[in-house]
Amino acid sequence: MAIGSKNLMPIELDKIEDSVLIEELKKAKEELFNLRFQSATGQLESHGRLRAVKRDISRIYTIIRERELGIRAAAVAPAAKPATKAKKAEAAEAAATEEA
Numbered sequence: 001m002a003i004g005s006k007n008l009m010p011i012e013l014d015k016i017e018d019s020v021l022i023e024e025l026k027k028a029k030e031e032l033f034n035l036r037f038q039s040a041t042g043q044l045e046s047h048g049r050l051r052a053v054k055r056d057i058s059r060i061y062t063i064i065r066e067r068e069l070g071i072r073a074a075a076v077a078p079a080a081k082p083a084t085k086a087k088k089a090e091a092a093e094a095a096a097t098e099e100a
Contacts, residue, residue, distance in 0.1 A: 003028045003056050013063045018074060025060045028053055 002008065003024065013021065032053045038044040066072035 003031055003053060008056050008059060010059060010063060013059060014072065018064065018067065021060055021064055025057065025064075028057045028060065032057065 035044060035050050035053060039050065063072060067074045
């Protein structure tokens with residue numbers, strides 16, 4: 001995920017788990033600090049980047065808060081599908097063949 005880019009949309013943020021969102025929030029805050037420092041020292045080339053990072057931070061905060069309130073569904077890690085009897089039998093046959 002690219003902080004400060006136009007690729008960071010709420011639809012994409014919905015797919016990300018809370019723990020990863022919090023990590024991305026920390027990275028974005030760190031980047032904002034660095035951008036502000038560069039701005040203060042006159043080294044910042046793109047002032048629009050400050051605005052984009054601030055917006056991304058706001059988006060992440062909004063998604064987290066909506067999940068807390070139950071407005072937005074939290075991302076669910078894909079669960080392993082239970083194996084069917086046929087797949088279990090195939091796996092057992094394959095294991096027996098490998099041993100022989």
